[in-house]
Amino acid sequence: MSDNDLSAAAKAVVRRNTQEVQGGGDFALFDELFADDFLDHTPQPGRTPDKAGARELYQVLRQAFPDFRADIHWQAADGDLVTTYKTYHGTHRGEFFGIAPTGRRIRFDTVDAMRVREGKITEHWGVANLFSLMQQLGALPGTV
16 A cells, blocks of 8 residues: 555544544444554543543533534645644533533634554544633633
């Protein structure tokens, strides 16, 4: 397989995760896409850096924002490492980090990198603008 083919296949796996698992709530697909020894190098607060922690985060996001979805602005791949810039959207309908549902529409940007080996996501690094999200939910001072 050429580097271009490897990169295209890796990007497709990450895109499916973003659209079908995160955006669609397909947790059977989550099990197919994530390696059992998955490692999150930047886990979110209160989450373990393993596959179970990633699943829990996705479930919490889907419960808090049932219409959770992402617009992928761009993806770049270097072999099996895929970097994605995206904006998440949703409506706050369930508790999130102790914040009762507000009914507010939210959006926040994320840049992450995922390593894909043999069709499975094995590693993750990411930066999400959670400060902006918490402002939008009214938990921090700033614009709403």
